[in-house]
Structure formats: structure tokens, C-alpha cells
Amino acid sequence: MSAGKLSIVATPIGNLEDVTMRALRTLRECDCVLAEDTRRTQQLLARYEIRTPLKSFHAHSDARVVEARVAELREGRWYALVSDAGTPVVSDPGADLIAACLEAGVEIEALPGPSAVTAALVLSGLRSDGFRFVGFLPRSGKRRREALEAIAKDRL
Structure with a gap:
């Protein structure tokens, strides 16, 4: 059987209409959608009458x-990996799966789409020719303060 493929699919970050035609086609045609939260992803699939099966894949998915x-991918399956909102792996699960696929020689493609980082940058009024994305900060306490201090000291 031919090798499979993993499609990394960006999903809407708030408005279900902010999805690309390519993402919808991939979600409709792939064998299965690997979802961070199947309930959330089911809302997107239902909105576009997509009946592709879902499997859970989240931060607690083990080795x-x-x-x-x-x-399954090496046996020829085609999976689409999605997060709750935005692009998988960017502050979301999926890095371990991608690393394992790369090591196994599985084809991987990335389907770009809505980006919270880009939307925030555009709306900030700041220059966009250089910025740094640091992901989610610790929620509170000493670790949060230390992270903010490290960011403040950083001179891009």
C-alpha cells in the first residue's frame, strides 16, 4: 500500500466562516480528522456538512x-490534524506526532489559515517588520513574573 499523508489544517479562530476552501476539501476527503477536542471540531464539520470520522488527539495523547x-499513516491512511482554533502545533498539541512522522518518512503538508498572532499584530498598531511570538505565559505566580521579566529584557 502507498504511504499516507498528514495534513496540518488551520481552523477558524472565532468565526466558522474564516476557513479556507482547501481546508474544507481536506477535511471532507481525508480518512480521519485528528482533533484536539472532538466536540469543538464537530461543530465546524457540521457547519459544512462534513461527515469525516474524528479521533481524539490532544496534549495528553501519549507515545x-x-x-x-x-x-496507520505508514499503511496509507490520510489524516488531518486540527486544533480547537488556529494552526496545530502553534501553542497547541501535535509536535510529537509531526516529529514521529518526519522520522518515519510520512508525507506532511501544512494548510495555512487564520492566525491569532497575525490578527493581534495587525490590530496592535505596532511595526510589523519585526516581532517575537512567545506563546502562552504561565498563568500566575513566580514563573509568570520571571517569564515577563525575560521578555522585557529581550532586545530582538
């Missing part, structure tokens, strides 16, 4: 789950 998905 056995990653190995199983990679084995």
Missing part, C-alpha cells in the same frame, strides 16, 4: 497513541 497514528 502509544502517536505510534499508532504513525503506523
Whole structure:
């Protein structure tokens, strides 16, 4: 059987109409959607009458789950990886799966789409020729303060 493919699919970040035609086609045609939260992803699929099966894939998916998905991809399956909102892996789960797919020689493609980082930058009024994305900060306490201090000291 031919090798499979993993499509990294960006999803809307607030408005379900902010999805690309390519993303919808991929979600409709792939064998299965790997979703951070199947309930949330089901809302998107239902909105566009997509009936592709869903499997859960989230931050707590362990190495056995990653190995199983990679084995299925190597057998010829086509999976789409989505997060709750935005692009998987960017402050979301999926890096371990992608690393394992790269190691196994599985084809990977990225489908760009809505970006909270870009939207925030555009609306900030700041110059956009240089910026730094640091992801989610610790919620509170000493670790949060230390992270903010490190960012403040950074001179791009």
C-alpha cells in the first residue's frame, strides 16, 4: 500500500466562516480528522456538512497513541490534524506526532489559515517588520513574573 499523508489544517479562530476552501476539501476527503477536542471540531464539520470520522488527539495523547497514528499513516491512511482554533502545533498539541512522522518518512503538508498572532499584530498598531511570538505565559505566580521579566529584557 502507498504511504499516507498528514495534513496540518488551520481552523477558524472565532468565526466558522474564516476557513479556507482547501481546508474544507481536506477535511471532507481525508480518512480521519485528528482533533484536539472532538466536540469543538464537530461543530465546524457540521457547519459544512462534513461527515469525516474524528479521533481524539490532544496534549495528553501519549507515545502509544502517536505510534499508532504513525503506523496507520505508514499503511496509507490520510489524516488531518486540527486544533480547537488556529494552526496545530502553534501553542497547541501535535509536535510529537509531526516529529514521529518526519522520522518515519510520512508525507506532511501544512494548510495555512487564520492566525491569532497575525490578527493581534495587525490590530496592535505596532511595526510589523519585526516581532517575537512567545506563546502562552504561565498563568500566575513566580514563573509568570520571571517569564515577563525575560521578555522585557529581550532586545530582538
